[in-house]
Amino acid sequence: MPTAFKKADILLPKDADMSKWAVVACDQYTSQPSYWQEVEKIVGDSKSTLALILPEVYLEDKDVDKRISQIHENMEDYLKSDVFAEYKDSLIYVRRTQSDGKLREGIVGAIDLEMYDYRKGSQSQVRATEATVVERIPPRIKVRKGADIELPHIMILIDDPEETVIEPLAQQAEGMKKLYDFPLMQGGGRIEGRLVDDKSAEKVLSALDRLADDKELKRKYGSDSCFPPVFAMGDGNHSLATAKEYYEQLKAENPGKDLSHHPARYALVEIVNLHSPALEFEAIHRIVTGVDTAKFMAELTEKLALSEEISAQSLTVVDNGKKKKLYIHNPSSKLAVGSLQNFFDGYIKENGGKVDYIHGAEVVEELSMNDDSIGFLLPDMGKEELFPTVICDGALPRKTFSMGHAEDKRFYVEARKIAL
Numbered sequence: 001m002p003t004a005f006k007k008a009d010i011l012l013p014k015d016a017d018m019s020k021w022a023v024v025a026c027d028q029y030t031s032q033p034s035y036w037q038e039v040e041k042i043v044g045d046s047k048s049t050l051a052l053i054l055p056e057v058y059l060e061d062k063d064v065d066k067r068i069s070q071i072h073e074n075m076e077d078y079l080k081s082d083v084f085a086e087y088k089d090s091l092i093y094v095r096r097t098q099s100d101g102k103l104r105e106g107i108v109g110a111i112d113l114e115m116y117d118y119r120k121g122s123q124s125q126v127r128a129t130e131a132t133v134v135e136r137i138p139p140r141i142k143v144r145k146g147a148d149i150e151l152p153h154i155m156i157l158i159d160d161p162e163e164t165v166i167e168p169l170a171q172q173a174e175g176m177k178k179l180y181d182f183p184l185m186q187g188g189g190r191i192e193g194r195l196v197d198d199k200s201a202e203k204v205l206s207a208l209d210r211l212a213d214d215k216e217l218k219r220k221y222g223s224d225s226c227f228p229p230v231f232a233m234g235d236g237n238h239s240l241a242t243a244k245e246y247y248e249q250l251k252a253e254n255p256g257k258d259l260s261h262h263p264a265r266y267a268l269v270e271i272v273n274l275h276s277p278a279l280e281f282e283a284i285h286r287i288v289t290g291v292d293t294a295k296f297m298a299e300l301t302e303k304l305a306l307s308e309e310i311s312a313q314s315l316t317v318v319d320n321g322k323k324k325k326l327y328i329h330n331p332s333s334k335l336a337v338g339s340l341q342n343f344f345d346g347y348i349k350e351n352g353g354k355v356d357y358i359h360g361a362e363v364v365e366e367l368s369m370n371d372d373s374i375g376f377l378l379p380d381m382g383k384e385e386l387f388p389t390v391i392c393d394g395a396l397p398r399k400t401f402s403m404g405h406a407e408d409k410r411f412y413v414e415a416r417k418i419a420l
Contacts (some may be wrong), residue, residue, distance in 0.1 A: 001204070002209060002212075003115075003125065003208045003209060003211070003212045003230055004111050004112040004115035004116065004125045004204075004230070004231060005109050005110070005111060005112075005156075005201060005205070005208055005231070006109055006110045006111075006112060006266065007089045007090055007091055007109055007201065007205075008076075008089075008091075008108075008109050008110035008261075008266065008268055008416055009086055009087070009088050009089065009090070009111070009416060010086070010090050010092060010108065010268070010415070010416055010418065011084040011085070011086050011087075011149065011414065011415040011416060012076070012084065012085055012087065012179055012180065012193075012413070012414060012415075012416050013047060013083055013084060013085075013296055014082070014083065014084065014085045015281050016047045016048075016083070017045070017046055017047075017412075018180055019047070019182050019183055019184065019185055020043050020044070020046040020047075020048050020184040020185070020206065021044060021047060021048050021049060021413070022049060022167075022185070022188075022191070022411040022412055022413050023039055023043070023048065023053070023185070023412055024039075024153075024186070024188060024406070024407070024409055024410075024411050025119065025153030025236070025409045025411070025412070026053045026054060026055045026056050026153065026177045027056045027153070027239075028359070028406045028409050029057065029237075030056050030057050030356060030357075030407060031053075031057075031287065031356050031358065031363065031402040032045050032057070032348040032363070032366060033057050033385050034175070035186070036055045036057050036058075038186065039055075039185065039186070041321070042185050042186075044136075045191065047078070047083060047153055047414035048411075049415075051070075051074040051078075051150055052069070052071060052074055052149070052415070053070070053143075053151060053412060054067055054068060054071060054143050055300065058257060059139060059164070060334070063183050063262055064139075065142070068142050068143055071143060071147070072147055072148070074144050075147055075148040075149050075384055076148055078149075078391060079148055079149070079374075079417075082116035082171075082216060083123050084415065085274045086401065087179075088107075089194060090195060090201075091107050091108065091109045091167075091195075091196040091198065091201050091204065092106055092107065092172065092193045092194065092195060092414060093105070093106075093169045093176065093193065093194045093195075093196050093197065094106045094107065094108055094110040094191065094192070094193050095173075095191070095192045095193075095194075096189060096190070096191050096192075096278075096350040096408075097189045097190040097191070098278055098404065098408040099187050099188065099189045099405065099407045100406055100408075101189075102277065103287060104270040104272065104278035104279065104408075105166050105169070105170065105232045105272070105273070105276065105346065106155070106166065106168065106271060107165075107166055107169070107196070107204060107270065107271050108152070108193070108264035108268065108269070108270045108414050109127055109153075109268075109269070109271070110207045110267065110268055110269070110416070111156065111240070111267050111269045112242045112265065113229070113243060113247050113265055113266060113267060113313045115133065116240065116244055117244075118132045118237070118240070118241045118244065118336050118395075119132075120395045121394050122213065122394075123227045124229070125212065125229060125230045125231060126156065126230070126231040126233075126240075127155075127227065127229040127231070127232055127233070127390055127395075127399075128233050128237055128241070128395045129232050129233045129234070129237070129386060129390055129395060129396055130233070130395050130396045130397065130398045130399065130400050131395045131396070131398040132215040132237060132238065132241045132395070132398070133238070133398055137238065137241055137242050137245050138154055138413055140238060140239065140242040141242055141245060141246050141249070144242055144243065144246045144418070145246060145249075146420045147418065147419070148417060148418070149415045149416060149417055149418060149419075150237070150243070150267065150268055150415065150416055150418045151268075151412040151414070151415045152239075152267070152268040152269050152270065152410070152412070152414065152416075153235065153236050153239060153411075153412060154233075154235065154236030154239050154240050154267065154268075154269040154270065154271050154410070155235040155236060155269070155270050155271075155403065155410055156231045156232070156233060156234060156240075156269050156270070156271050156272070156273070157231065157232045157233070157234045157272055157273070157274045157386070158208070158230070158231060158271055158273055158274065159211075159220075159274050159275075159387045160207075160211060160274070160275065160389050161275050163275070163329055164207040164210070164211070165204055165207040165208055165211065165271075165273065166204075166273050167273070168200075168203065168207075169196065169200060169204070171205070172197070172200050173194055173380075175197070176194035176196060176197055176200070177195040178192070178193075178321075179193045179194060179195055179196060179346055180192065180193045180413065181193075184411050186407065187407045187409070188407050188408070189364075189408065192412065193413065193414075194232060196340060208230075214229045215233060219229070221387065221388065222336050223352075223390055228387065228391050229282055229387065229390060229391070231271070231330065232387060232390055234272060234273075234279075234403050235402075235409060235410060236269075236401055236410070239267075240267055240269070243264075243267040246264060247259075247262075247264045247265055250262065250264055256340045261419070262420065263416070263417055263419070264362070264377075264397060264418045264419075266397065266407065266416075268414060268415070268416040270386075270410060274383060274386065276403075279383060279404070280403070280404055281380060281381050281382065281383040281386075281401045281402070281403060282359070282380055282403075282404065282405070282417055283337070283356065283377070283378040283379055283380050283381065283383075283400075283401060283402070284337075284359060284378070284399040284400065284401060284402045284403050285340075285357070285358045285359075285361060285363075285364045285369045285375065285376060285377050285378055286340065286344070286354070286355055286356070286357060286358065286364075286375065286376040286393045286399075287356050287358050287363075287364055287368065287373060287374070287376075288348075288353055288354070288355050288373065288374050288375075288376070288380070289345075289353065289354050289355075289356065289367075289370065289372055289373045290339070290352060290353040290354050290372055291348075291351065291352070291353035291372060291374070292372070293319060293371075293372065293373070295351075296351075296353075297317070297319075297374065299343075299347060300347075301326075303330070303343050304328045304330050304331070304339055304340075304343060305328065305329035305330035306324065306326040306327065306328060307327060307329060308325070308326060309327060309329070309330060310326065310327055311327040311418055312331075313328040313331050313335070313339060313355070314326070314327050314328070314336060314338035314379060315328065315340060315376055315377065315378055315379075316376070316377035316378075317375070318364050318365055318368040318374070318375035318376065318377060319368060319374050319375070320369055321365050321366075321368055321369055323377070324390055328340075334395070335381070335396060335397060335400065336378055336379060336397075337378050337397050337400050338396075338397035339397075340376060340378070340401075341397045341398065341399075342397075343369070345362060357399040358375075359402050359404065359405060359406045360406065361377050364376070365378060370403060381400060381401045381402070384406075
């Protein structure tokens with residue numbers, strides 16, 4: 001069957017210092033404003049995607065509405081001042097050299113939002129891998145509503161162990177037009193992008209169609225009771241959910257109008273093979289702030305029956321930089337992260353406080369030094385468990401896993417028009 005992944009009209013800057021143009025995904029370094037301050041220093045007055053996105057470290061600032069208005073003005077200015085070249089009906093083959101030196105391949109194109117549903121229990125071709133927090137969508141819609149363009153930090157996974165879709169492009173890469181090749185700021189490694197020629201693009205889309213074959217999917221996963229996904233979210237779950245909700249709002253506001261060809265029906269993404277050696281699933285850790293840590297730990301210990309006696313679910317508590325491994329004997333979820341998150345949600349609702357999601361154990365240790373803060377390190381999840389878990393159990397608890405370190409997340413490079 002035809003898949004949700006399509007060619008797209010892709011925008012790239014004509015004449016920019018690409019090392020200043022590209023900045024990391026907006027949902028990274030949310031507890032480290034110093035990172036984003038350094039980005040501002042590096043970029044200076046240069047043309048940059050920094051002017052077109054809202055780093056989530058600023059999402060709760062008092063001047064957030066002013067920032068969003070400025071983003072929209074910057075988008076309009078970039079389009080009017082002819083900053084972009086547009087590559088019509090295209091795919092871009094991306095080779096990202098990560099900070100660890102490993103090569104991650106991907107293809108940038110568009111996902112059809114009509115074939116995506118982030119709700120748990122969805123049978124859609126494109127599916128969320130973690131619980132979507134609907135409360136996080138409205139502030140992101142503020143950015144998308146009124147925006148002329150989108151920039152993706154969304155990475156979507158395909159389960160292609162035979163390497164039939166993305167990897168064959170490596171053999172044709174030298175014959176493809178090189179669009180960019182440059183080092184990424186602040187330890188982000190390097191990125192190269194090439195325009196996929198028409199013949200190779202058709203092979204990519206045909207290979208995806210084969211992956212999406214109903215019989216093949218059910219054979220692969222042994223599932224007769226539910227329809228397996230073709231695409232599973234890797235990074236940018238809430239960004240894709242925001243694109244979906246904005247498109248649904250647009251349809252609701254225009255009853256009877258044919259929006260089937262509206263650019264907002266699609267979202268620009270990068271697809272990556274789950275089986276890429278460069279992809280490593282890492283746990284997303286937690287830091288809880290604004291709480292009485294002694295009271296918090298006493299209630300957590302009682303609720304989850306925490307002890308040092310070994311059980312199936314484990315976590316490591318980090319208090320004032322000191323770590324202690326404990327085991328959960330009264331779980332409320334199949335995963336330790338779910339049991340912990342369920343407690344957090346209830347406790348914070350009743351007592352106040354805030355939970356932040358951290359990539360990197362050393363950051364948790366540093367942040368746990370504050371008097372009203374306590375950290376939690378969680379075990380990694382095997383990436384081979386992803387598709388079967390989504391099929392059997394639906395979405396995982398939110399912020400269950402991350403694909404690699406913060407510096408290896410997707411950087412904004414390409415853009416696409418989403419307004420008529």
